[in-house]
Amino acid sequence: MEKHAIIVVGGGPAGMAAAIAAYDRGVTDVVILDREPHLGGILMQCIHNGFGLHKLGQELTGPEYAAVYEKKVMERGIKVYYEATVTHVSPDKVVTAQSRQGILKFQADAVILAMGCRERSRGALNICGSRPAGVYSAGTAQKLMNCEGYMVGKKVVILGSGDIGLIMARRMSLEGAKVEAVCELMPYSGGLTRNIVQCLEDFGIPLYLSTTVAQIHGEKRLEGVTIAQVDERRQPIEETKRYIPCDTLLLSVGLIPENELTRACGIPMDPITNGALVDDICQTQIPGIFACGNVLQVHDLVDYVSEEAERAGIGAAELILNGAASGEAIPTKPGNGVRYVIPQNVRKTGNDVSLFLRVTQPFGKVKFTVTAGDQVLAVAKRLKAAPGEMEKITVKANMLENVTEPIVVALEEL
Amino acid sequence: MERNITCIICPRGCPMTVKEEAGKLVVTGFTCPKGEKYAIDECTNPVRTVTSTVRVSNRKDTMVSVKTAAPVPKGKMMDVMALLRKTAVEAPVSIGQVVLTDVFGTEVVITKAVD
Ligand SMILES: Cc1cc2nc3c(=O)[nH]c(=O)nc-3n(C[C@H](O)[C@H](O)[C@H](O)COP(=O)(O)OP(=O)(O)OC[C@H]3O[C@@H](n4cnc5c(N)ncnc54)[C@H](O)[C@@H]3O)c2cc1C
Numbered sequence: 001m002e003k004h005a006i007i008v009v010g011g012g013p014a015g016m017a018a019a020i021a022a023y024d025r026g027v028t029d030v031v032i033l034d035r036e037p038h039l040g041g042i043l044m045q046c047i048h049n050g051f052g053l054h055k056l057g058q059e060l061t062g063p064e065y066a067a068v069y070e071k072k073v074m075e076r077g078i079k080v081y082y083e084a085t086v087t088h089v090s091p092d093k094v095v096t097a098q099s100r101q102g103i104l105k106f107q108a109d110a111v112i113l114a115m116g117c118r119e120r121s122r123g124a125l126n127i128c129g130s131r132p133a134g135v136y137s138a139g140t141a142q143k144l145m146n147c148e149g150y151m152v153g154k155k156v157v158i159l160g161s162g163d164i165g166l167i168m169a170r171r172m173s174l175e176g177a178k179v180e181a182v183c184e185l186m187p188y189s190g191g192l193t194r195n196i197v198q199c200l201e202d203f204g205i206p207l208y209l210s211t212t213v214a215q216i217h218g219e220k221r222l223e224g225v226t227i228a229q230v231d232e233r234r235q236p237i238e239e240t241k242r243y244i245p246c247d248t249l250l251l252s253v254g255l256i257p258e259n260e261l262t263r264a265c266g267i268p269m270d271p272i273t274n275g276a277l278v279d280d281i282c283q284t285q286i287p288g289i290f291a292c293g294n295v296l297q298v299h300d301l302v303d304y305v306s307e308e309a310e311r312a313g314i315g316a317a318e319l320i321l322n323g324a325a326s327g328e329a330i331p332t333k334p335g336n337g338v339r340y341v342i343p344q345n346v347r348k349t350g351n352d353v354s355l356f357l358r359v360t361q362p363f364g365k366v367k368f369t370v371t372a373g374d375q376v377l378a379v380a381k382r383l384k385a386a387p388g389e390m391e392k393i394t395v396k397a398n399m400l401e402n403v404t405e406p407i408v409v410a411l412e413e414l
Numbered sequence: 415m416e417r418n419i420t421c422i423i424c425p426r427g428c429p430m431t432v433k434e435e436a437g438k439l440v441v442t443g444f445t446c447p448k449g450e451k452y453a454i455d456e457c458t459n460p461v462r463t464v465t466s467t468v469r470v471s472n473r474k475d476t477m478v479s480v481k482t483a484a485p486v487p488k489g490k491m492m493d494v495m496a497l498l499r500k501t502a503v504e505a506p507v508s509i510g511q512v513v514l515t516d517v518f519g520t521e522v523v524i525t526k527a528v529d
């Protein structure tokens with residue numbers, strides 16, 4: 001069996017950044033496997049700009065951001081297997097993939113999982129009505145339009161106000177379609193404020209909050225949808241039902257980390273993030289197997305994906321070069337107003353540790369407090385906080401020294 | 415006159431307010447100077463970067479992504495789109511390659527390589 005120091009599963013922004021970081025830390029025998037014929041992952045269909053502001057200090061489109069990393073992969077001569085779909089990762093780090101050359105099997109010292117996420121489909125919802133053509137997930141529509149030049153429709157309703165839905169509302173409008181409405185089940189949008197401004201307000205597209213698509217109409221092709229406001233239990237309110245004629249319905253109702261390989265490997269998962277439980281270097285509870293990017297937690301900014309992946313890459317390289325770091329693991333926990341905290345375990349390694357989290361609902365001015373027992377480890381204030389925007393709070397290494405109790409992140413509204 | 419503007423320059427999305435005081439526009443609520451400039455531009459001459467695709471004439475079912483190298487006046491977005499619909503390129507193309515010149519004071523460039 002072919003042996004490699006590090007095998008990276010997935011060549012999106014996470015996989016590329018992890019491979020580059022591991023290489024630069026001194027482990028040069030790194031291999032990337034991707035099922036597509038190109039690197040870049042989902043970025044290749046995200047042709048709008050807004051990528052790279054944090055990390056690269058310039059505003060790039062998705063393909064341009066991917067190209068920056070692809071160039072670094074090529075310059076280092078990191079081996080990439082294209083059109084190689086990984087079908088199994090074993091706990092002792094044997095990676096099996098299906099490729100044009102047949103079945104590939106590798107033994108790795110460390111494996112970095114970077115498979116990204118996929119979209120929640122209509123099957124995962126429950127909308128009444130027929131099953132006509134014209135109903136797409138927003139990401140599928142994005143790929144059809146941006147990569148293949150196929151215009152998916154002319155009169156559009158979008159369900160879900162996450163970033164992909166908002167970006168597609170603008171994209172369809174620019175291409176001459178009429179976007180009749182964006183409906184959001186929750187009383188707030190899951191997308192970035194800047195996208196509501198530049199994708200909806202710029203084009204006069206109405207955003208209906210606490211509203212859902214109650215029924216789909218049409219036999220062969222979609223003819224219209226019934227939308228309705230929802231009550232506190234998120235059930236459609238009969239009197240508010242309203243018919244909107246349209247030929248296309250885009251669903252932008254959330255992303256699910258693509259963790260089939262992770263589960264099959266027996267890696268313990270977090271039921272809230274739908275990703276693996278990891279420590280401060282993105283290592284799962286199976287030593288030597290790491291997870292980063294959207295497969296670990298759904299990110300809204302690719303810049304943070306690259307940062308997280310670099311931690312995983314460096315962690316994997318150091319594990320190979322220096323062996324496992326000693327130091328006890330302290331669990332982290334979400335407190336008041338916080339939905340989840342990643343990493344779920346923090347080891348005392350003498351380094352600062354960044355905690356990533358999402359809040360449970362939109363808040364105004366807030367103060368985050370990181371505590372362990374009655375010790376306060378860090379405090380961070382924000383003018384606003386929303387579930388659509390990931391928060392990062394850094395705890396200084398010296399604050400962690402004497403910690404023995406679980407680390408809790410909680411917020412209070414100011 | 416008072417106008418509420420959300421900054422779209424970076425993902426932070428600062429909520430700003432623009433007021434006219436003694437004939438001058440005064441901005442509050444920004445975190446960095448880019449926001450202040452954006453708010454003034456938004457009241458005087460709003461601009462947007464347009465990103466879209468053009469057809470690759472010598473490849474089947476292939477589009478290549480493009481953008482305006484600098485933002486264009488907001489009201490001209492649809493005019494840029496009309497120009498792009500009439501445009502096609504021939505592969506190979508590389509990132510940064512100019513597709514159209516003189517588009518409302520800027521250029522349209524390729525954002526994805528096609529071999
Ligand atoms: C449809 C869609 C649209 C998005 N639009 C935006 C946007 O507009 N703006 C934004 O900031 N973020 C957007 N995102 C979020 C975006 O995915 C992340 O910012 C970032 O691309 C995640 O990087 P990643 O490397 O973790 O995952 P991905 O980019 O998804 O890369 C995962 C890679 O793994 C490969 N892979 C998966 N499984 C296997 C396997 N078994 N074997 C081999 N290879 C495998 C895939 O082919 C892919 O190349 C979008 C996400 C989706 C799903």
Ligand code: SF4
Binds near residue numbers: 422446449
């Ligand atoms: S004001 Fe500065 S920090 Fe705030 S959104 Fe604009 S660019 Fe970002």
